[in-house]
Amino acid sequence: MQYLNELLEELPCSWIDLATGCRKDNVNELIDISDELSRRYSLYEGLVSNYTLDLQSTEFNDHRDLLVEYYEKSPAALNRELLNRRNEHGLYLCPFCGNPKKPDTLDHFIPKVQWPEYSIFPNNLVPQCRGCAPIKGENYYCNEESTAKFIHPIYSDLLQRFRFKITVNFDEGNNRPIFAISLIKVLDAERSENERVIFHIKHLKIQQRIIKFCQEDYRRWKKRLSKTRFDLRVALQQRLSEIPENDWGRDWKTAFIKGLLDNENAIDYLHSLRPNPIQAPQLQVIEELEIE
Template identity: 30%
Template sequence: MMEHLTHLRTNDGSGWLGCGINSDKEGASTLKTNQSRLLKRYKDYNDLVNNFHLLPTASIFKLPDGTFSSEKEVLVAFYNIPPAALKRIFQDRRNNHCLNECPYCGQPGKPDTLDHFMPESHWPEFAIYPDNLVPQCENCARKKSNRYYSLTKSACYFIHPMYETALSQVGFEITMQIVAGIIEYKPRIHLNGSANPVIMRRIRQHIESLEIPDYIVRYCRNQHAELIDAINKANAMSAPFDFKLHCERLLESERVKAGIAEGKTMSSFPNWACAFYHALIHSSDIINFYLSQFHLPPNRPSPCVPVTSTLLYP
């Protein structure tokens, strides 16, 4: 259940635009000259996003020969190298969103990237429009890139988490099995609740366009590597390590972050971490696989000699 971001919508970009116009950055006069055009265009944004099945109209700065006027470079520059006031706003949108997973894909962790829903490379007029800038993980920003509309499927590739709540109904399940001594992962993606066929198709296209199942498998392998590393460190120190309890605590931590009540039974989870550790803990084969990795090293390391702390900066 990826979190929707409808609370971030402003339906008004005048404040952000004003920060650019009132700055001393080169190009501020160009923004002021085009202020009325930009504000008028901002009013078109809702229709452009909501009419996901229609190819959006071209940028107001696109010339008949297919190139762009000089305003494009100015607007993109105000996003890439913003003046101080606008930079603070971008940082606030990027960092202060209270998200614990990516709203596009559900990857655990705080999204640390701010990127455009309608690519600024095609629609530079929305380069600093608030409702076009979405907090997301780096993987989604890279995968989404400058893609927006699929001509073959006659629809937008992605779902805008500020405009629709469909992705908040998506949940994740992971199954694990040991094949030839290696753990294999199979992600399953659920839709919790009812949805009409149009929404179902859009969610499926969103998932396929971002290649979310592949990302989940990669995440599982990274988690596995971290667990093996912890086991190896315990082995090297000949230290006791309650592996299952360790995983149970990680699951509980993720459940708290996701707001899942203790003891609540779920068939799917809001992020990949919950799904991963739930699957691990509830599979005796997987638990036994990890337990088999514990051993005493043939040559126990010599104990470290304590050293006196040295003050580097008095």
């Protein structure tokens, strides 16, 4: 999970100018509401920061289709900015959940269907993985708990203050691993902030998704070791060495690798699956050919 303050776009928002400067047939309708959109953008940080307050209903119902269209069928100049935000962010993990895959879609943190005024506001568009997208969807507020369900990684560093810990318990009777997921706090957070992070994790179903990831990754290593003889500890340590130690546990893969390395029984079992070493036949040069 990651803090994305570098993606914060300063106001006034230049994307409105890109949208209103196009030649779409309905651009005049957008121009007519552009000043009010800019005013709404100036209120955005306060809305997502006051996460215990439910958002008021949109006043842009009459312009919903127009505003959503400018996101889904954006004019060329605006589309370049959208593609850049979606693909050129340099992230190797999902900032919402820690999935160790490059985020390749954009989340409308405040959903565009209910609040279309933020459809093309860059600070409302957060790079996200395909696993989070269908879960978060149009969800924003939990009435039962009177709080927003998710933490905005552009406006809050809260998610970055925690790391995942994966404990691998090996069932020697059935030769199978059992994965337990917990959080490690690496920077100060108050009790209410701890609860917010856990709330966020529960609503994105991150625990279940991590366990599934661990099971699949374990099966991949098991399959590789059954076919090729190599030292799993060296392979895992090599992968960890590619990531700064302070970042271990920010994503699922490094947490899984660390957990597996900490369980000798699991490593020994996987090593027992390796094929016996085979003496490679000695090759003798029969003839040397020249290449013209």
